[in-house]
Amino acid sequence: MALRKCWRFPGMVPRLLLTSGALPVSPAPVLRHSLSGFVSSHPGCTYAVSTVLLRSFSSAPPSTDVTYEQLKRLLAARKAAVIDVREPWELREYGFIPGSINVPLGQVSTALQLEPQDFKDKYGGEMPQQTDNIVFTCLAGIRSKTALEAATSLGYKDVQHYPGGWQDWMKNEQG
Numbered sequence: 001m002a003l004r005k006c007w008r009f010p011g012m013v014p015r016l017l018l019t020s021g022a023l024p025v026s027p028a029p030v031l032r033h034s035l036s037g038f039v040s041s042h043p044g045c046t047y048a049v050s051t052v053l054l055r056s057f058s059s060a061p062p063s064t065d066v067t068y069e070q071l072k073r074l075l076a077a078r079k080a081a082v083i084d085v086r087e088p089w090e091l092r093e094y095g096f097i098p099g100s101i102n103v104p105l106g107q108v109s110t111a112l113q114l115e116p117q118d119f120k121d122k123y124g125g126e127m128p129q130q131t132d133n134i135v136f137t138c139l140a141g142i143r144s145k146t147a148l149e150a151a152t153s154l155g156y157k158d159v160q161h162y163p164g165g166w167q168d169w170m171k172n173e174q175g
Contacts, residue, residue, distance in 0.1 A: 101125035
């Protein structure tokens, strides 16, 4: 019902986009600012504008961070492919999260485009499908965020990262 009311104002969104000037990398703040007067004068459209329109500009899921507890549950239930994007020497020297697959960051984009058997032969684990839940991890959450962005750009839908990385994992496992 609220959505139907909003569409009675044809051309409103295109006009706002055109008059707002160049859009930044993330257009949501510009739209939110540009539409604030419209939404306040049409309260029935609040949900439609903030949810329907602004979500269409997002290329990543709303929440991409996974906590230690969430990661433990995902691993125990085998509900996610956990990909560690550190270099192999880092895993040998520091350790790794049991059940994770090592795909160094520089190889993530190429690896996620391999044939499933080639992925398994090279990385020793099942290749995640584009609809599978994937959690990227690294040492401290920087490289895993980059891997998440690479996977999202390749069309993977349910991607997350563990911002605490190996450092947080070890702290929680020892404590």
